[in-house]
Amino acid sequence: MSHTFQQKEFKATESGANAMPSSQPDFIKIRDFDFFYGDSQVLFDLNLDIPKQKVTAFIGPSGCGKSTLLRNINRMNDLIDGIRHNGDITIDDYSIFDPLLEVISLRKRIGMVFQKSNPFPKSIYENIVYSLRVAGRSKKSELDEVVERSLRGAALWEEVKDRLSESAFGLSGGQMQRLCIARAIANRPEILLMDEPCSALDPIATGKIEELIHRLKEEYTIVIVTHNMQQAARVSDRTAFFYLGKLIEYDETQKIFMNPGQKQTEDYVSGRFG
Amino acid sequence: MEPSYIRELEAIRSKFVLMSEIVLENAGSAIQALQDLDLDLAQQVVDRDKDVDRLENEIDADSIRYMTLRQPVASDMRLLTVCIKGTHDLERVGDEAKAIAKRVKMIKKETIAAATLRCIPEMAENAIGMLRDAVDALEGQNTEKAMGVIRRDREVDAMNRSNFEEYGQLMTQRANEAQSLLALILVSKSIERIADHATNIAEEAIFLVSGKEVRHSGIKSKVD
Numbered sequence: 395m396s397h398t399f400q401q402k403e404f405k406a407t408e409s410g411a412n413a414m415p416s417s418q419p420d421f422i423k424i425r426d427f428d429f430f431y432g433d434s435q436v437l438f439d440l441n442l443d444i445p446k447q448k449v450t451a452f453i454g455p456s457g458c459g460k461s462t463l464l465r466n467i468n469r470m471n472d473l474i475d476g477i478r479h480n481g482d483i484t485i486d487d488y489s490i491f492d493p494l495l496e497v498i499s500l501r502k503r504i505g506m507v508f509q510k511s512n513p514f515p516k517s518i519y520e521n522i523v524y525s526l527r528v529a530g531r532s533k534k535s536e537l538d539e540v541v542e543r544s545l546r547g548a549a550l551w552e553e554v555k556d557r558l559s560e561s562a563f564g565l566s567g568g569q570m571q572r573l574c575i576a577r578a579i580a581n582r583p584e585i586l587l588m589d590e591p592c593s594a595l596d597p598i599a600t601g602k603i604e605e606l607i608h609r610l611k612e613e614y615t616i617v618i619v620t621h622n623m624q625q626a627a628r629v630s631d632r633t634a635f636f637y638l639g640k641l642i643e644y645d646e647t648q649k650i651f652m653n654p655g656q657k658q659t660e661d662y663v664s665g666r667f668g
Numbered sequence: 669m670e671p672s673y674i675r676e677l678e679a680i681r682s683k684f685v686l687m688s689e690i691v692l693e694n695a696g697s698a699i700q701a702l703q704d705l706d707l708d709l710a711q712q713v714v715d716r717d718k719d720v721d722r723l724e725n726e727i728d729a730d731s732i733r734y735m736t737l738r739q740p741v742a743s744d745m746r747l748l749t750v751c752i753k754g755t756h757d758l759e760r761v762g763d764e765a766k767a768i769a770k771r772v773k774m775i776k777k778e779t780i781a782a783a784t785l786r787c788i789p790e791m792a793e794n795a796i797g798m799l800r801d802a803v804d805a806l807e808g809q810n811t812e813k814a815m816g817v818i819r820r821d822r823e824v825d826a827m828n829r830s831n832f833e834e835y836g837q838l839m840t841q842r843a844n845e846a847q848s849l850l851a852l853i854l855v856s857k858s859i860e861r862i863a864d865h866a867t868n869i870a871e872e873a874i875f876l877v878s879g880k881e882v883r884h885s886g887i888k889s890k891v892d
Binding site: 627652653665 | 671673674739740741742743744745746878879
């Protein structure tokens with residue numbers, strides 16, 4: 395019999411040092427984590443704790459492993475052949491790698507937003523309710539409520555409320571990305587993973603998404619991968635700097651950008667390499 | 669070859685160093701003019717102060733431009749804020765040197781001849797030495813040197829208090845030299861202010877290196 399993620403019998407993995415003492419409860423814990431694509435190791439002995447209802451930014455040059463780590467948090471890498479890991483990642487003290495865990499129950503708790511907006515070839519309304527329909531929920535009043543709540547949560551409701559039946563492809567790039575955020579929060583996840591969510595957007599659309607991230611952290615724990623240093627500085631509470639698959643420094647965002655402890659971090663955030 | 673943004677930052681740093689050299693030279697010349705009652709040298713100090721003012725404006729503008737266009741962080745950002753604040757201190761030192769130079773013509777030969785300069789030359793040597801060390805500490809990112817500057821400020825303060833007392837007494841005894849003696853009191857105050865600005869720059873040097881703000885932290889009493 396498999397387990398859903400909410401079941402309490404999963405035990406916390408307590409090994410590893412707390413990489414970031416915090417007044418917030420640590421929600422996602424990454425412990426002694428190595429990750430391999432075949433024979434190639436891409437993440438090395440990572441230890442970090444991600445606090446609840448905060449925005450944590452992963453930064454680092456291309457190939458440093460930040461997206462790979464992000465995709466491990468909801469086990470998206472499971473789809474790739476030949477991957478393996480050592481160590482553990484826990485959410486709420488439950489291991490996400492427990493063999494008895496249903497991956498679908500994990501992903502219900504975690505919404506994901508990608509670099510390129512990827513709406514389904516359906517109406518705005520159907521994009522939001524798609525996962526609910528798959529789960530067998532079809533009561534119109536419930537679906538209507540979810541659509542309005544999700545679109546309001548993604549700061550898109552006022553712009554699209556009169557054209558919910560129109561194709562999602564008619565939206566602008568920034569609106570499509572906010573639609574994807576609305577879709578990601580339709581199931582009321584606890585965690586939002588964002589992989590370069592603004593890299594394809596203009597500054598105005600980027601500003602809207604960043605403002606949205608500020609509001610969303612009141613309800614969600616957000617982990618964002620970004621190449622944009624100013625964006626990491628603007629939106630995140632904590633920043634983790636990775637280089638060549640290793641965590642170089644993890645601290646309050648203000649500390650990372652004003653007075654980092656490691657020279658490598660200083661050189662990266664000030665544009666001297668990467 | 670260094671990337672352009674690093675060269676631009678270095679150019680701002682170089683201007684700051686140039687400004688500090690002019691200010692140091694002007695402060696030294698002002699004291700020399702006072703000791704020799706050399707009105708020509710005093711006038712040169714007054715004239716050169718325009719260069720100090722111009723450099724202050726240039727460094728401020730360059731720093732603001734860099735912050736706007738380059739969006740610096742960490743030690744780069746600290747360097748720019750230190751340059752902006754430090755140039756303000758240097759400009760004030762320039763003003764104090766100019767004030768000393770302008771007072772040279774108010775001082776009578778007999779006042780100087782009577783050796784009433786007292787500890788002003790030593791006090792000036794200390795204050796200008798502090799400024800030199802503060803600028804070196806900033807340039808060389810040397811917090812020990814900066815702490816030494818902060819430590820020495822009290823000596824200059826004590827000399828200034830001593831000058832105030834002694835010149836005050838002399839003014840009652842030598843009324844015909846009152847104007848000269850009043851000028852020397854004001855010169856003493858200017859030198860004491862130069863030491864204060866040197867201390868500010870030393871505190872900025874500590875901020876530049878460590879990211880820690882030590883102004884108004886009681887550091888002066890702690891370093892004794």
